[in-house]
Amino acid sequence: MNAGKGGISSQVLIAIIVSIVVFVLLFIIGLCFLISKAKKKYDTLQEDTIGNEIVQSLQYDLITIQAATNNFSEENKIGKGGFGDVYKGTLPNGQDIAVKRLSQNSGQGAEEFKNEVVLVAKLQHRNLVRLLGFCLEGEEKILIYEFVANKSLDYFLFDPEKQKELDWPIRYQIVRGIARGILYLHQDSQLRVIHRDLKTSNILLDEEMNAKVSDFGLARIFGVNQTQANTDRVIGTYGYMSPEYAIHGHFSVKSDVFSFGVLVLEIISGKKNSEFYHSDYADDLLSYAWKLWKDERPxxxxxxxxxxxxxxxxxxxxxxIGLLCVQEDPNTRPSMAIVFLMLNSYSVTLPFPQKPAFFARNSIGTTTQKRLESYQSTNMSIPSSVNEVSITELYPR
Known part of the structure; x- marks a missing residue:
C-alpha cells in the first residue's frame, strides 16, 4: 500500500523501525560484553592481588629455615620422598615444622612453584596436613608444613609390635578422620580436588592419633561441573588404584573412594592389599574380605x-562400607558424602555390596604393571601436580 503524497510507505517505515531495534539490541549486547570483559579483568586483577598477598604472607627467608633445621643437618632429617628430603625444624617462636626441601630436578619454575603454593594454602582442614609457608631463594624451593608427631599410618599398622598401639577406638577414629579429609577435598573446599594417591604412608598421625591426609603430589583439580578426566600417564601406587584408572586412565572422585575402601580394609585387617597372600582362599585382601562377607564370616x-x-x-x-567403596563399577560406589553419613549414622541402611575389583597382578596387564612398578621404584616427579610434598619414608627416632 502506497503512502499519500509526501508520505513514507509502510514498508520503509517498518524497515526503519527494524533497523533501529537491531541497532539498539546490538548496542546493548556490545555494552554487556564490554562490561563483562571489564569485570573479568577486574576480578583477575583482584585475584592476582590476593594471590600476591598470600605469597608474601607465606614466604620465609632461607636463613630462617637454615637456622630452624640446623642447616639441614642429618640429625634433623626425618624422611625422604620422591621429591626431596624432609627435615624437622623449630621456628624462633618454638613451633615445630616439617621442612620439605625439593630436589633441584623437580621440574618447576619459580612462578609455577608460587602458584601451586597459593593453591595448596587454600586447603585448610583439621584432617589435612597444613601448609605453613615456603621459601624460594636461588636454587632452593622449600615447603614448610606443620609437624605431625606420630609419623604415618603404615609405620604403626604393618609393624607386628606397633600395630598393638592401634586399638579399635583409635582405628575407628582414623577411618572417620580420613573420610572427613577426603570429603573436604571433594566437596567442601574452595577447590574440587582429586587426591589420586591415597595410601597408608600418606596418612599422617598427630599426637592424639588424628588422621591427616598428606602428599598432594599427584592431585588434580576438577571444575565445578566436572565429574571425571582421562590421562595417558597412569601414575600411582599399586594396590590402591581403582581398576578404571589403572587400566584405562579414567579417574574421578570415585577413584579416591576406591582407595579409601582399600584403606578401611587394611586398617581393619592390619594387612597390605598389595602384599596379601592367604593360601588358595583368596589372591588379595579385597577378594578375601568379599569371600568372608559372602560366607557370613566377616x-x-x-x-x-x-x-x-x-x-x-x-x-x-x-x-x-569398605566393600561398597571397592566395587568394580565406579557408579555403584558411594560418594564420600554418603560414606561419611554411613560412618556416623546407623539409621542409614547400607545396600548389599557387589563383587569388588579383584586387583590380582595378572588383572591389570603386563604393561600397566611395569609402568606402576617403575613409578614406585623411582618416584617420578609430576609436573602437573598440585604441589610436590611427598613424605613417603619416615625414619624412626
Missing part, C-alpha cells in the same frame, strides 16, 4: 590384636 579378617577392644557392630559396618 570378622575373621580382623587384626587379632583388636581382640578385646573392638565393637562387633562398628567393625562389621566398616567392612561393609
Amino acid at each position: 570378622l575373621e579378617m580382623m587384626d587379632p590384636t583388636l581382640e578385646g577392644s573392638y565393637s562387633r557392630n562398628e567393625v562389621t559396618r566398616c567392612i561393609h
Whole structure:
C-alpha cells in the first residue's frame, strides 16, 4: 500500500523501525560484553592481588629455615620422598615444622612453584596436613608444613609390635578422620580436588592419633561441573588404584573412594592389599574380605590384636562400607558424602555390596604393571601436580 503524497510507505517505515531495534539490541549486547570483559579483568586483577598477598604472607627467608633445621643437618632429617628430603625444624617462636626441601630436578619454575603454593594454602582442614609457608631463594624451593608427631599410618599398622598401639577406638577414629579429609577435598573446599594417591604412608598421625591426609603430589583439580578426566600417564601406587584408572586412565572422585575402601580394609585387617597372600582362599585382601562377607564370616579378617577392644557392630559396618567403596563399577560406589553419613549414622541402611575389583597382578596387564612398578621404584616427579610434598619414608627416632 502506497503512502499519500509526501508520505513514507509502510514498508520503509517498518524497515526503519527494524533497523533501529537491531541497532539498539546490538548496542546493548556490545555494552554487556564490554562490561563483562571489564569485570573479568577486574576480578583477575583482584585475584592476582590476593594471590600476591598470600605469597608474601607465606614466604620465609632461607636463613630462617637454615637456622630452624640446623642447616639441614642429618640429625634433623626425618624422611625422604620422591621429591626431596624432609627435615624437622623449630621456628624462633618454638613451633615445630616439617621442612620439605625439593630436589633441584623437580621440574618447576619459580612462578609455577608460587602458584601451586597459593593453591595448596587454600586447603585448610583439621584432617589435612597444613601448609605453613615456603621459601624460594636461588636454587632452593622449600615447603614448610606443620609437624605431625606420630609419623604415618603404615609405620604403626604393618609393624607386628606397633600395630598393638592401634586399638579399635583409635582405628575407628582414623577411618572417620580420613573420610572427613577426603570429603573436604571433594566437596567442601574452595577447590574440587582429586587426591589420586591415597595410601597408608600418606596418612599422617598427630599426637592424639588424628588422621591427616598428606602428599598432594599427584592431585588434580576438577571444575565445578566436572565429574571425571582421562590421562595417558597412569601414575600411582599399586594396590590402591581403582581398576578404571589403572587400566584405562579414567579417574574421578570415585577413584579416591576406591582407595579409601582399600584403606578401611587394611586398617581393619592390619594387612597390605598389595602384599596379601592367604593360601588358595583368596589372591588379595579385597577378594578375601568379599569371600568372608559372602560366607557370613566377616570378622575373621580382623587384626587379632583388636581382640578385646573392638565393637562387633562398628567393625562389621566398616567392612561393609569398605566393600561398597571397592566395587568394580565406579557408579555403584558411594560418594564420600554418603560414606561419611554411613560412618556416623546407623539409621542409614547400607545396600548389599557387589563383587569388588579383584586387583590380582595378572588383572591389570603386563604393561600397566611395569609402568606402576617403575613409578614406585623411582618416584617420578609430576609436573602437573598440585604441589610436590611427598613424605613417603619416615625414619624412626
